[in-house]
Amino acid sequence: MxxxxxxxxxxxxxxxxxxxxxxxxxxxxxxxxxxxxxxxxxxxxxxxxxxxxxxxxxxxxxxxxxxxxxxxxxxxxxxxxxxxxxxxxxxxxxxxxxxxxxxxxxxxxxxxxxxxxAGALGPQPALPPEEARPTGRVHSRSRDRAAISHHYDVGNDFYRLVLGPTMVYSCGYWTPEGTNLEDAQRAKLDLICRKLGLRPGMRLLDVGCGWGSLVLHAAEHYGVTAVGVSISEEQVALARARVAEAGLTDRVEIRLQDYREVADGPYDAISSVGMAEHVGSEQYRVYATGLYGLLAPGGRLLNHQIARRPGRPGEPYVTSPFISRYVFPDGELAPVGSTVSLLEEAGFEVRDVESLREHYALTLRAWVANLEASWTEAVRLVGLGRARVWRLYMAASALAFEENRIGINQVLAVRTGPRGVSGLPATREQWLARRASAPAPLKSPELRVAIQGS
Known part of the structure; x- marks a missing residue:
């Protein structure tokens, strides 16, 4: 023809x-x-x-x-x-x-x-092997482990290639002072530490700790002791190696542990960065009440979570079929209002919500650029099909953030103490200011390269 x-x-x-x-x-x-x-x-x-x-x-x-x-x-x-x-x-x-x-x-x-x-009619072609086929009860611990493994256990070398030396897998914070991805990620880690009011001697829990970047930053620059938990075996292995390399094994512990299994509170602060999307609507109350119970009175929670647009009243939300089949099996996005309500129902007082939507678009474009710059090596590490999955999902997600089809929010919440005392300073500027007792952050050694529009 x-x-x-x-x-x-x-x-x-x-x-x-x-x-x-x-x-x-x-x-x-x-x-x-x-x-x-x-x-x-x-x-x-x-x-x-x-x-x-x-x-x-x-x-x-x-x-x-x-x-x-x-x-x-x-x-x-x-x-x-x-x-x-x-x-x-x-x-x-x-x-x-x-x-x-x-x-x-x-x-x-x-x-x-x-x-x-054209010869287009015929049997359904075999599905690409990169497509996930989860089994078992949704958001059971075994199925969650399998879903997390599908996405995160594809090789630490591959993630290092995409994410860069900071090994942070969530959106950066692109400040006027920073000019590259590494600066943006360090600024984000520091922003979280400041929002949590960290200072020497405090105890931090990082739920879904990834490769340990936040707990390392908090221990090194803010003097805390920290526990990071993840159910990705490859993440935990590398995070433990990074802690040992930094000489922080006396202050940082990395556990292969489900968030529902943490029972050694109280903690003075809890961070959850890019993890709550994996919890699911059926388990979100368990997640929120569990974190509330692990916090000491006056302790703060920083919940960093992708959000979807609410849609019309009564309209069901259909998860992106590509994302659910190839990227984040069983992942769910909720409107930020729903997240705030569930945290409040668990007992938290929500004190601040900050949207970082445009920051995530910039971060994703930087990740795509890293992947494309080392495409041959990426294919060698994970295969052509999986490299294509990551390129497609990150580029499409960048567009979704830019077009306001999805968002990302940092929600700061407090477990108030007796008589409702929050322990927060009176103004936002005060509680975002660096504590005088916190060590100054190390200067980034990388050459700063100007990025238009950052």
Whole structure:
């Protein structure tokens, strides 16, 4: 069949009644679409079959991860993703599936004929091996361990390549004084320590401690003793090695432990950074009340959590199928208002909410740049499919933050003491100020490179 792209574009535009916001290049070399639009390349018939079996985001993601579909040479990944994301959200495309009743009109019959001639109809292609298939009761401890392992136990060397030397896997804090990713991550760690009011002698619990960056920063620069917990075996192994290398084993303990198993309170402060998204709505009250019970009166909680937009009243929230299948199995996002309410129901007094939405977009773009700069090594470490998953999810997430489809918030909450005493200074400026008893942070040794707009 000659000129596959022209027939596919013509029939699809006739079926949907609109122009495609991108051009298509088919495996026969033919190209169709309006000039100037970003280019998508269909490398084989399997790409179309994936889209027919799962129209929209999931089919596109499967095709990209498997190497059946990709942006054209030299195309800007963010521009391609933006156009495709807006297109697949069209109601008429969401409702399209491989059923003859949906293709019964003249336009549908022409589309079906084009697909038949292209050899697009056939059995569902095998799913990419990178797709998660969790089993067991949702948010049971065993299933949570498997879900966390799927995302975090892909290799510490790979994460070091993407995240850089700070090994911090949450959004940075891009201040005017900082000019690169490392500066932004150190500023974020310090912001959390200041919000928690850390000072020498205090006891800190970091829930979902990752590779230990926050507890290391807090112990080194604020003189606290700290416990970090994670259920990722690879994270715990590297975090323990980093603690030993820093000579802080007497003040920092890293545990392979579920947050529901921590029982050695009270702590003077608790941080939870990028962990609550894994808790799930059914377990969030357990999470919130558990942390409340672990805090001493007057202790502070810093909950750093991605949020979704609330949507219309009564409208159910459907988790991104790509993110839930390939990136964060069983992960859930809640509106920030719901999070605040649940923390208050657990007994906390919420004192401050700060949005860092634009900061996360900048951070994700920096991670994508790191990945692309070391693409060959990334593929060697984790394989082409998983490297494609990370590139797609981080770039798409950057756009989602920029377009206010998701947000990120730091919620500072307090377990008040007798008669409601919070222990917080009277003004925000005072409780954000560095404590006089805290050691000064080390200066970043890296060369500062100017980043436009940071």
């Amino acid at each position: 000659a000129q596959i792209a022209q027939q596919l574009v013509g029939s699809l535009e006739g079926l949907l009644g609109t122009h495609l916001p991108f051009r298509l290049r088919a495996w026969d070399g033919s190209t169709a679409g309006r000039p100037g639009q970003p280019l998508l390349v269909l490398r084989n018939r399997r790409a179309l079959r994936r889209l027919l079996w799962a129209p929209g985001e999931l089919g596109l993601a499967r095709a990209y991860v498997a190497g059946d579909l990709e942006p054209g040479p030299g195309e800007d990944l963010y521009q391609v993703l933006a156009e495709v994301a807006h297109f697949v959200e069209r109601p008429e495309l969401r409702g399209l599936h491989l059923g003859l009743s949906d293709l019964s009109g003249p336009a549908g019959r022409r589309a079906l004929a084009a697909l038949l001639r």
